[in-house]
Amino acid sequence: MRATATVRDLRDQIRSGRRSAVEVCRETLTRIERLEPSLHAFNSVTTDLALARASELDAQRDRWRDAPLLGVPIALKDNLCTRGVRTTASSRMLESFVPPYNATVVERLCQAGAVVIGKTNCDEFAMGSSTENSAFGPSRNPWALDRIPGGSSGGSAVAVAARMATVALGSDTGGSIRQPAALCGVVGLKPTYGRVSRYGLLAFASSLDQIGPLTRTVYDAAVTLTVLAGADPADATSASTPASDYTAGLTGDIRGARVGVPSSLLENGVEPDVLRAFRAALETLASRGATLVDLELPHARHAIAVYYLIATAEASSNLARYDGVRYGFRAADRPAQAGRHEQTDALRTMYAQTREIGFGPEVKRRIMLGTYVLSAGYYDAYYLKAQQVRTLILRDYDRAFERADVVAMPTSPTAAFKIGERVDDPLQMYLADVFTVSANLAGLPAISVPCGFTTEGLPVGLQLTGRRFHEATLLRIADAYEREAPWHTEEPRISKEVRI
């Protein structure tokens, strides 16, 4: 059995004593060692901590016997705080920042018996769709090394696709879990806003951010969500709605499920291969007893515009704390001079240079956009208007859910593009999120599952969006699809070549 099988396989093997957590951990680390030079999925690999943790689990096997993620190697996006482990958000600003605390999700994973093996590369502060905005260089798509893995949680998607981790966590503000999952051929789940605590997630856009799993199978996503979900007293926006065992409903039976398809949205801008794979996926769902329902999302075409107003506005404020005063990067102090006015000048210069050097171009672009959007005289026209349209988008979905249980779309309009292809064209880059941002704006859960390949052999994802807190429905339909169309068993060649 390969080192990184699925959660279920691994857990059962370790529980029964057929393999030890240390063995699994070692093999995973070896795979990372071999693959990392080609793929650059990780910013940090926590070899020693992971091995220590694994041997602790082995030593106390009885105590951990029922842990749902027993011995499972997990990679964390590098914007999730880990106590004592560098957390950079792939920014020069936080290149050497070591948090004194764990994100709530990290605590929950540890309590579930997981073994954290490292921190994954991403677009700087999760701003991007390709990982090309990482200060530490892009990750590479294991299906085609000259292509991007998607983003911003690209490193997490690469780690799971190339079996360098069984589960990875990502964060999704406008598609940052689902899009890289689709482009790397893995499962990516963005839960309902408030389903998973954001405490310890470096905020990009607080009203949109949500943490979720990237996994090889829908079952694994369900197990991980069961561990992550639930109210957190440290996050006032976490929901009190009770979480459940999300694996319970994975029966394979979707007879009578209504799958809505906003056909008119798909008329333009979608690659033919993607469209073909998407239509085939719909037929598969229908063949298992689902009913396809044609519907409209009239305001969805404004989603990108609305998203880039709200997300940048919030980001401009969220990133203000990176000012060089208390932690992180600080541009060299100028020689100190006496006098209050001189000190004020020196302070302003320090702020400006710290942020000029510490942030990459995309982050600065978004901070400027967001600052503008919130400025006196523009707030009503941009921020407020965007919030109003956001409400209309939410209503579109409410109406859609009167007729359908989930809404299906391709996750991304294209398969993975070439590294460097869109870096000079931010607008083109932003369009990568065209099908994913609505779920964030409306706070809805959405999942991407592998649904085939382009003629060039690049993975394509099917996205299903559900009602608030109806993750179980999403997972049931996605699981049923996966049973019928097991695309997830395909493995990139580079990954197969490492025979561990």
Added chain:
Amino acid sequence: MSYEPVIGLEIHAHLLTASKIFCGCSAAFGGGPNTHVCAVCLGLPGALPVLNRAAVDFAVRAGLALGCTIHETSIFARKNYFYPDLPKGYQISQYERPLATSGVVELSSGAERRCVGITRVHLEEDAGKSLHEGFPDSDRKTYLDYNRSGVGLIEIVTEPDLRSAADAAEFFSRLRAILVWLGVNDGNMEEGSLRCDANVSVRPAGADLLGTKAEVKNLNSFRFLQHALEYEIDRQIDIIREGGRVVQETRLWDANTGRTVSMRSKEQAHDYRYFPEPDLPPLFVDAARVAAIRNAMPELPDARRRRFVDEYALPDYDAGQLTQSRALADYVEATIRAGAPPKLASNWIMGELARKLKEIGVDIAAAPLEPDRLAGLVALIEQGAISGSMAKHVFEKMFASGLTAQTIVKAEGLTQIDDESAILDLVDGILTNNADAVAQYRAGKTATFGFLVGQVMKAAGGKANPKRVNALLRRALEAR
């Protein structure tokens, strides 16, 4: 032409909650630098605020006491600006939808009663402290202490209803008394737990339109407030008289020079880019919670003052003085309940007790003399058992020893000579020995009466009941 100032105040008051408004750190003043801090109040990446419910209850209490409408839904907002003592680069405050609005406070000193409108009361967090002075390298460095960062505040904004520096100072003092009375704020201006800024403009007396205003900051004592406003009002009037125009700007009171100086102009004013705080859901305070807070509120100073007049027949002046603080008013009522006649109790509390407490620098709440002890002293006076001057002596002893008045009087044999025949004997003796004075009195020089009283009292060793001495002496003089 005469000019009229128009003044509105913005007051920031620390809430007396045990912990900060968005985290569990201690909100206490002081402590070693950066010891009351955590990921949340240091603005570390990924940390999130969680609202302290006690802070909301305190703010509601203040809002109710200031006659405000408490809104069922209010919304937190971010006020964005860069400053080293503001760790997140924004302050969590309330903006478009504050917790409480539309209140009123009555000022009642002087002849007429005046009303000061309260525009709003909202919740927010304080910033840390920049220490620009006091270190050997302070000419080159500023030190930062984040203990204060995230301490809960209410900001209280008044309507521009104040018409003089004195009025403004009186209002501020009254507001302070209310907040301290409620237990919402400790009233400590030196430690910065109560701070005041003012918006000031002047206009021709009787005009409807408002003049251009200046915001004056750093008015952190009643004296500073009044002096700064007087200075600023004169400054603006001078500008207008000389044909100039007042500029809209923020000015800083400099207590050393006694002047206000320009801090930043309107053009340099910050654009705070307020927007709703996405990390905190809207704040819901339902009617039941407001009612519960209202029911648990102490009787407010105004109501108590009126009750002191109605129930105890105290003069309005006394009632006003005795309701300056809740502890004082509680002391008064306890003394009265222990049997002291109200007016006599009032005199002793405002007089001897206040003097003595001031002398030893102790607040009424910690007075070493219990109200029932004071009542015991007052009862002895009322019964005529001791004279006023004896009482002062006894009071000193009580204050120092904690013994009852009765015990001291007995131990020192201070009981007043009240026996009619004993006093008459003394009177007879004095009249016999002072024939001249008696003759003068009879001749119409009634001022001699005082001299004779003094002689009797002296003969009695100060222990005779002065009232009775008066009466008996007069009777004896008329009889002879």
